[in-house]
Amino acid sequence: xxxxxxxxxxxxxxxxxxxxxxxxxxxxxxxxxxxxxxxxxxxxxxxxxxxxxxxxxxxxxxxxxxxxxxxxxxxxxxxxxxxxxxxxxxxxxxxxxxxxxxxxxxxxxxxxxxxxxxxxxxxxxxxxxxxxxxxxxxxxxxxxxxxxxxxxxxxxxxx
Numbered sequence: 749x750x751x752x753x754x755x756x757x758x759x760x761x762x763x764x765x766x767x768x769x770x771x772x773x774x775x776x777x778x779x780x781x782x783x784x785x786x787x788x789x790x791x792x793x794x795x796x797x798x799x800x801x802x803x804x805x806x807x808x809x810x811x812x813x814x815x816x817x818x819x820x821x822x823x824x825x826x827x828x829x830x831x832x833x834x835x836x837x838x839x840x841x842x843x844x845x846x847x848x849x850x851x852x853x854x855x856x857x858x859x860x861x862x863x864x865x866x867x868x869x870x871x872x873x874x875x876x877x878x879x880x881x882x883x884x885x886x887x888x889x890x891x892x893x894x895x896x897x898x899x900x901x902x903x904x905x906x907x
Contacts, residue, residue: 755907757900759892761793764824765800766894767817771830773806777872780879781829781865781887788891807832807866808843811850818858824902825861825894826854829887831875832868844868861897865890 766789770782782801789799800823804813807830814826828851834840847866855862865887869875877883 755900755903757896757898757903759792759895760899761789761795761798761895762824762899762902764898765798765822766794766891766898767800767802767814767823767826768891769802769804769810769813769817769826769828771805771807771810771866772803774831774833774872774875777831777867777875777879778829780876781831781867781885781890784880784885784888785827785829785865785891788888789895792892792895794895806830806843807847810847810866811854814851814862815854815858818854818860818862823860824898825863827863827865827887827890827894829865829890830867831879832866833872833875834868834870840868859901861894861901863890863894863897 768785770778810828814828817826832840832844851862867875867878878886
């Protein structure tokens, strides 16, 4: 466009490892998100030995684990997966807010892409729909985001 430089990322494996942190709470959903994420990474050329899966108790534990992995300096991108289902108490709001804010802060502080594959839903049915049923697989979408952002940041750093 008339001398304007435009940069975007591609869905390529690039260099480095990819970390996937998944919550065990509501594992019936988390496991499907994980399958989608790993499948998307593998389909785009990420070798199995470049993928590390870490399981944590719940969504609240995702940020500290992702931060620890980011600090290790071994990852091109990190993917956080889990599901938080609204209940009858405000617990949902506290956990969802802390999780999303924490993951965002890790990305900003580490300058490593952190893809958000944490579902915040009202029902288990909504979660299942987003974990491979009617609404696709949000774990796969998070993995694609991680691939694209890892490539984009690499390009920006070497521009």
